[in-house]
Amino acid sequence: MSTMRPTPTQHDLDGLLASELLVEASGVPAIAYVRAGLPGAPTIVGLPGGGHLARVFYGHPGSRAEDFLDFWLEQRGLGLIALSYPSDHRAFRRRLTALTVTDWANAAAVITAKIVKTRGLHGPIVPIGWSMAGRASRAFNVAARPLGLGMPGFIALAATPPLPGMVGADPEGVPFTEEGFWRTGSNDADSLSARNESFLRDINWKGTEIIDAAAYAEYYIVNTPIRLRGEPNQRPGLDRNSLLDTIADLGTFAFPEYPFTGVIAPTHTTDARHALTDQATWGFLNSQKFFSEYSAAKPMPALDWSQLRELALQLPTRLCRYVEGGHFFFLGRDGAAQTASHIQDLCNQLEHLQGRGKWESTNLPQTPAGPVG
Template sequence: MLYPGEELTEAAGYPALVRFEPGRAGLPVVVFVTGGGVLGRVAYGPPDGKAADFLCHWLQEEGFPSLVLSYPIDSPGVFDAAFPQFSVTNWAEQSAEIIARYVDQNGLPANAIVLGWSMAGRIAEPLHAALRARGKGIELFVAMAAASALPNTLPGLDQLKPAASGLAAIKGAYLDWLLQCLANQNQAAGHLVLDGDRFTREMTGDFPVGLAASAKRYRDGAFVSDPAGDALDVGTAQYRAFPPLALMTHASRIDARHALADRSTWGVYITQRLCETLVFSQPDKLASLSPEQWALLVEHVRGAAEWLSANLPGNHMFFLGENGARTTVETLKRLRQTAADVTGEIERLMT
């Protein structure tokens, strides 16, 4: 049941589905971390699909090595066991172990670029910490229509119910909405990028509730609320510990919550991280800035969240279809350069 190029591996005590493609020497690996209840196959498509309709094709065209990670979900033929207590911490440790393994095996730069789609936005801080513990890191974490570490921003997920396996059931929760997003992307592409039935059958499944942006945990056969534990898991208040951040979102009413709120929720973390890591850590230098330097610092810090945010055509699955996939990679290249420029200018002012 595996697609060509896929590998089942184990890391941090749990199984994972992995697909790696090498790239041009010197470029960092781009890691796609998938969201809730969807395999990373959505980034590269089925073997008989049109490669140009999927993200990994365009990463390859630009020379980037790519690594796509799927944590264990209820997907027959891929994973043969359920892990309802799998947590964000487990997710981060597993992902970091696999990333470090591929970086070392292929002589890649130590700092990866990470694309965190949907619920995978919640992995930003713990993944960075887990990678740093292994001597690696994140050059840039790009949230793709993603949940942030802020609590209570996706209240609809409070309706998740446990399946018999103890995993969170996506049918009756948000699978129909994902299929609506997919149908919309197919329509925009002008052809069938990915069949809805095949997407459901080969790329989705029930998933561990602890990964959801709902602050729930699986205990004794039920889902219970644990907002304090969730905030610790995702590093809600650990601004300094986040990696460099950027955002890709959209303006589709099909995914209204991300369309309306992503820039504000991720703007908090983009701005606070820059302040905590580059400015507030040097109070003496901050106090000695000239009025001209201070004005430039204000301009760059205030503008960072806007400059590091991109609005792409499409919906929650904006990276599907040739135009969407290609535009996503073009935007990634621009955001990568912008992130380096913003950081470099603030560092120059604070030197």
Template structure:
């Protein structure tokens, strides 16, 4: 049963604690500012490891709405649903019952919550834009598959310095902390996150966007081990053991036909060098195979020497650059008024570019049929 508060940690305004898909979640829905703009697709935001979805909308004591992405997306006419997967926090916000929560569960829960919001608010558009941050990139295929079963269309995915569901491409450090409830506590990375948030403060004239003590107490928690991509699971007692399911089998990242249309925003700071140096290529790799899957079987049988073939090659060469944009900043480039506003604007740019690129592909292929 949904709750707007609990007996331990404090829920922020607009947050709802619920059990959906058999696991706890906290969701936050912010409708579009203007009623006549509710026909736009719903934007669904999914956070990465350690973090609650609060990183997208704020709400701590003394916070400013303008420092968070949801505010600017609302101003642009989009309703936004921010989804926190099961986290073990201190003080407790959700029941710590999600140690077995995997990526398939994640996609299922996120899709069910999306359906819940669409139905409860009678949203006329059954389409969504998915934007995932960091580890949230691992859920995109399972989310899309679950949405299809609910007659919800994922129009486009936008990576916010996100990681796809491929084993071993992101280090989590050498220390393996198993909490008493069986969650993975990657708290050795928290200091790196705090340094990057300090840089966000500096970019916003030295103003504390999320004070350190509030960040540690109200924004982060331990993560279900199955989401991390290490091929491990909780043994039900006191440690992690090798999982019977590989990370790729859980994430289904190479199920190309079920990946939503890909686009990416990536950071520029060496404080987040892994994403700054690789995201364009990583997501561009998957986008290229995705575009290839859109070409009907046998369509290129007589393409040799045709204008259609040359235009198709040109489109494929350009696509990774067209569908990605660099964002000044680090892993938290979308936090703070300047970054949040610019991120919202770039999201709109990528949505327009995605529509244009797909239309161009359709046009090229249709002209090839005519030839």
């Protein structure tokens, strides 16, 4: 794989790739990548995890397109809006070190609505949250409602839900940069943090290099606003930093406000927490959501009680898929193709669960879709 950079453009000099633009809503900026899908097809909104730009969904100059989700989503007619939260990346002029999950989810939803309107996009909007981005699932769903976004659900990719206490706390606390960001990485290929060295091994676990150390450091790694982590007491002196504040920000127990969530989980011991718990954890939240819909007598599929009960029992498995790999299972040709297949399937499942019908892809061109997991 070539890692040679193309001739710099003005975008490049500002830290943006030619395919990216800087957008803002409610005083919160983001780096956006936008590619429209087929008319009426779902548009996927990619939200990245801690320490990473949303380029994990669409790649960097010199990378192989088929190693990234965007390529395979396009083969299936699905659009992509990928949004990178404000960090210490040089494209951002302001440093929002205390950005909350609610702040980011609200801005991301408004930015999505603006893009949908200006680009004339039609069809469902389905956010996919990788890793830390699962924290924003409820808040994004709440923000999407008044904006008229047709959001049948959320899809979690090895993602942590809005439940504090799920991530092990270091008794010495997490490291911070001088600016006050959670130090999640180093932009020097020769001195990657132990965390990112581990991630890089996970990315390239099959032995075929997908992202090399230099490209990883230059194009993907950032330091992160600590409150997006969704855990309390991470930084002494930070306002709204208690467990109660964190629960309020995440909306942990506001079960009716959660979206139905499809789950795509890894299989390897390198990401044991997600491999072992994602189906059950998100399944619990889906069950609570299902019960809240039933209790509120909202429109549900025309099923009798025995059918409703059977559907509730099936939810944890019906909305869960697995892809071989670790935390970056969606990178690499096979993993990206399988993940895109599961995303399309889960979009259909979420639409059907909401009683909105099923988006059919019979009008797609006959292009290779890759292996299905």
